Amino acid sequence: MASAASVPVGGGVLVDMPGNAQLLVVQPRSGEFRAFNPACPHVGSLVNPPAGGVITCPLHGSVFDVSSGAVRKGPATSGLREVAVARSGEDLVLA
Numbered sequence: 001m002a003s004a005a006s007v008p009v010g011g012g013v014l015v016d017m018p019g020n021a022q023l024l025v026v027q028p029r030s031g032e033f034r035a036f037n038p039a040c041p042h043v044g045s046l047v048n049p050p051a052g053g054v055i056t057c058p059l060h061g062s063v064f065d066v067s068s069g070a071v072r073k074g075p076a077t078s079g080l081r082e083v084a085v086a087r088s089g090e091d092l093v094l095a
């Protein structure tokens with residue numbers, strides 16, 4: 001899916017998945033990896049990789065917590081959907 005080294009600490013990357021899907025993989029703290037469906041829960045726009053500890057949707061400005069995906073600022077009323085990932089050696093895989 002992605003190498004752990006490709007995910008910056010404090011940031012994240014969009015990863016292409018089979019079937020035209022994408023996954024937003026983040027590393028909020030060194031060695032802690034999480035992944036979210038990058039479709040904004042508002043009306044489905046693709047969110048940006050995190051910057052400054054938050055994930056932002058460019059369409060209407062919703063803001064999400066980088067660690068939990070929880071909504072910090074609307075118009076979205078719910079957080080990003082987390083997808084379980086695990087580290088396997090140098091790679092990150094779906095758990």
Ligand code: FES
Binds near residue numbers: 044058059060074
């Ligand atoms: S689609 Fe993301 S804030 Fe509207």
